[in-house]
Amino acid sequence: xxxxxxxxxxxxxxxxxxxxxTTSSGASSSGSKPGINTGTPNKGGSATVATLAEIDGFFPxxxxxxxxxFLYANTVYDPLMWVAADGTVQPYLAKSLTSNSDYTVWTxxxxxxxxxxDGSDLTSSVVKNNYSALAASALxxxxxxxxxxxxTPDSMTVVYNLSAPRPSFAAGxxxxxxxxxxxxxxxxSAAGKTPTPIGTGPFxxxxxxxxxxxxxxxxxxxxxxxxxxxxxxxxxxxxxxxQRAATLKTxxxxxxxxxxxxxxxxxxxxxxxxxVDSLTGVIGEPSVAFIMLNTAVAPTSDLRIRxxxxxxxxxxxxxxxxxxxxxxxxxxxxxxxxxxxxSTGYPTFDPAGAKSLVSQYTxxxxxxxxxxxxxxxxxxxxxxxxxxxxxNQVGFNITVSxxxxxxxxxxxxxxxxxxxxxxxxxxxxxxxxxxxxxTTTVSPVGGIGLNFPRNSDxxxxxxxxxxxxxxxxxxxxxxxxxxxxxxxADLPYLWLExxxxxxxxxxxxxxxxxLTMPNGAPGYGFDEGIIFPSQMWLNG
Numbered sequence: 001x002x003x004x005x006x007x008x009x010x011x012x013x014x015x016x017x018x019x020x021x022t023t024s025s026g027a028s029s030s031g032s033k034p035g036i037n038t039g040t041p042n043k044g045g046s047a048t049v050a051t052l053a054e055i056d057g058f059f060p061x062x063x064x065x066x067x068x069x070f071l072y073a074n075t076v077y078d079p080l081m082w083v084a085a086d087g088t089v090q091p092y093l094a095k096s097l098t099s100n101s102d103y104t105v106w107t108x109x110x111x112x113x114x115x116x117x118d119g120s121d122l123t124s125s126v127v128k129n130n131y132s133a134l135a136a137s138a139l140x141x142x143x144x145x146x147x148x149x150x151x152t153p154d155s156m157t158v159v160y161n162l163s164a165p166r167p168s169f170a171a172g173x174x175x176x177x178x179x180x181x182x183x184x185x186x187x188x189s190a191a192g193k194t195p196t197p198i199g200t201g202p203f204x205x206x207x208x209x210x211x212x213x214x215x216x217x218x219x220x221x222x223x224x225x226x227x228x229x230x231x232x233x234x235x236x237x238x239x240x241x242x243q244r245a246a247t248l249k250t251x252x253x254x255x256x257x258x259x260x261x262x263x264x265x266x267x268x269x270x271x272x273x274x275x276v277d278s279l280t281g282v283i284g285e286p287s288v289a290f291i292m293l294n295t296a297v298a299p300t301s302d303l304r305i306r307x308x309x310x311x312x313x314x315x316x317x318x319x320x321x322x323x324x325x326x327x328x329x330x331x332x333x334x335x336x337x338x339x340x341x342x343s344t345g346y347p348t349f350d351p352a353g354a355k356s357l358v359s360q361y362t363x364x365x366x367x368x369x370x371x372x373x374x375x376x377x378x379x380x381x382x383x384x385x386x387x388x389x390x391x392n393q394v395g396f397n398i399t400v401s402x403x404x405x406x407x408x409x410x411x412x413x414x415x416x417x418x419x420x421x422x423x424x425x426x427x428x429x430x431x432x433x434x435x436x437x438x439t440t441t442v443s444p445v446g447g448i449g450l451n452f453p454r455n456s457d458x459x460x461x462x463x464x465x466x467x468x469x470x471x472x473x474x475x476x477x478x479x480x481x482x483x484x485x486x487x488x489a490d491l492p493y494l495w496l497e498x499x500x501x502x503x504x505x506x507x508x509x510x511x512x513x514x515l516t517m518p519n520g521a522p523g524y525g526f527d528e529g530i531i532f533p534s535q536m537w538l539n540g
Contacts, residue, residue: 035276035503035513035526041537046232047509049533050244050256053375053405054211054237058197059189060130061137064409065176067257067501067529068237073179074532075216075233076117077199080108080127080180081173083428085515085522087283089170092518093122093180093200095156097173103165103471108158111518114223116182117197117204124152126183133186134177138448139413142441143177167471168431175432202228202534211237222534224518229537239377239405248273248504254538255505255512257529259423260379261324267504276513277502278528279326285333285340285433287426287499287528291372291387292412293419295492296445296454299368300418304357306491308368309419310347312354312394313387315496322383327497332484333425333433335498339473340430342481344488346495351394358395369397370418375405384421412452415445423499426528430480431468437483438464453492460486501529512536 055072057063065073073079078093091097095111114122128150134140135147146166151159162169172178182198189195197205200223203216215234222228236253238244241260245267248256258264267275278286293300293309300306315329331346347353361368372388374380381402388398403411411417427433435441435450439461443449460483467479487493503526505512515525515532525531 034274035505035511037510037514037537037539039510041229041511041535042539043229043537044231045538046234047230047255047533047536047538048234048236048253050236050238050247050253052237052244052257052259053239056406056410057194058205058208059185059195060176060179060181061133061140061189064139064406064413066405066409068235069176070530071235071257071533072214073176074201074530074534075203075214075235076197076201076205077179077181078201079174080178081170082517083171083174083283083524083527084517085524087428087524089174089428090517090519090521094173097170099167099169103167103169104162106160106162106166106169108160110156110158111223112156114200115221116184116200117219118182118184120182120184120198122180122200123155124158125155127158127180128152129183129186130180133189139450140177142438142450143172143175143435145440165469165471166431168429168468171427171429171432174428202532203230203233206232224534228534230533233533233536239375241377241379245504248506251506254509255503258502258504259500259529261322261326261500262379263504264326264500264502265324267502273504273506274509274512275502275504276526277500278526279498279500283524284428285338285425285430286335287423287501288330288333289421289423289496289499291419291494291496292417292422292453293492293494294415294417294445294453295456295490296415297418299361299365299370302361303491304361305368306494307347308354308357308361308394309391309396310354310491310494311350311357312391312396313494314349314351314390316349317390318383318386319497321386322379323497326500330495330497332488332495333430334480334484339477340480340484342484344484346488347491354394362395367395367397369399371399371401373401373403373408373411373417373420375408375421376402380421413448413450415443415447415449415452415454426499430476430483431464434464434468437487455490455492457486457490460490499528503529503531508539510537510539 051068055069080094082092084090094108096109099106135144148163149161185195185198202222204219206215206217208214213236218231245263247253267273332344334341374384384400391398439456441450442456463479463483467476513526515523517523
């Protein structure tokens with residue numbers, strides 16, 4: 001329902017495809033189901049994919065990747081590790097990754113013979129240099145603070161030495177810090193230039209006109225034999241949900257990414273289209289929609305204001321108007337059925353209580369005024385207008401604003417917002433969200449901080465460290481339940497719903513949600529909107 005996700009920048013997302021729709025009888029051969037076709041693929045052709053928004057660049061150490069960013073990344077790069085269909089984290093660009101007995105040393109072996117798109121070799125020194133650039137970055141460095149050193153005993157081996165146990169270390173290499181770029185790209189950045197994408201991926205960067213298109217062509221020397229199937233792929237950012245769906249219907253694109261309940265409902269069950277969504281079978285945490293409150297600026301720095309905003313928000317009414325019946329309201333990070341789910345104590349809708357809290361604040365500081373920001377999309381602007389009315393009714397003076405998604409993510413990082421819509425936190429392992437909640441990633445407003453709401457709670461940090469360093473499931477359950485309860489008390493986030501992602505394709509596009517890992521195991525081919533274009537092909 002809400003846009004401007006910042007989660008994917010460093011944390012992997014994981015959820016599994018729903019079988020809520022069917023392919024037409026015209027879809028080809030064996031193994032067919034929505035988005036997946038295990039029949040013999042056709043070679044060649046060009047496909048066009050409509051995305052939710054534009055990204056701000058391709059360079060992992062400095063650019064802010066959301067779901068759209070990972071779509072671009074999986075086109076020209078490869079991750080060191082990825083998630084298999086059974087939820088395990090397995091080698092992808094890496095050949096193997098093993099740890100010592102206490103999870104403080106992790107040894108990676110690379111696959112031999114892999115080349116970047118400029119013809120240079122994938123070696124341990126290149127991987128280490130990628131790590132160095134990431135670690136030096138104000139954006140990504142905080143995610144790597146637990147790594148004390150990286151050794152390269154030979155050209156195919158990388159050894160990560162950690163300051164404390166990290167049983168979930170492998171999962172971190174499925175995220176933005178796990179994507180490897182060519183040495184020449186690192187050199188371009190070091191020289192102060194905007195680097196041109198150089199990767200080991202299935203396609204080679206061809207052209208990028210921001211807010212219009214990104215096009216890549218088949219990599220004839222791709223290390224995965226027989227891939228990719230397409231000759232060319234183009235991504236077109238279309239922020240407006242209605243326009244994006246209409247462009248699919250008129251044949252302007254072959255495939256769309258959407259998080260719009262109306263669009264998902266419209267295409268579900270259609271014999272002309274294939275739909276895959278993320279509303280069932282979530283591994284770890286789902287992406288969730290929320291309103292983020294900046295705890296470092298007035299008036300949202302006052303807990304009473306955050307409590308009043310929570311109590312004055314009728315989430316069920318918002319979902320009734322805009323949710324299309326796809327999702328329910330949530331009370332925290334985890335869904336019912338998760339081992340980390342608990343009754344968090346999150347405030348319920350209580351307009352009288354909200355008015356009382358606002359009255360207390362007004363008596364001391366005057367009427368609380370703040371700006372609620374969202375991304376430029378007519379549907380989302382209507383959502384925030386309804387929220388504006390709810391909050392004004394309990395005594396606030398709310399202004400609404402709509403800006404480009406990339407700009408809003410930058411504002412999150414620098415703390416230049418009061419309240420804003422967002423989605424985040426989809427992760428195969430809860431530890432991947434450490435950087436978003438940790439006291440160590442809080443920065444003053446204007447500085448770069450990955451704890452976007454600037455919420456500094458030592459109890460949260462204790463829970464994060466407990467969950468991060470332990471391999472005991474029971475210990476981790478206690479830790480992440482406590483985390484969720486503290487978030488409900490601090491209220492840096494006003495929870496709304498599980499955030500739905502769907503991909504809808506015409507019958508021409510095949511296997512867009514299908515993924516086979518390098519070892520032959522089924523892969524996680526639709527990871528909350530993230531796909532691997534290498535295994536997509538055209539029918540006819």
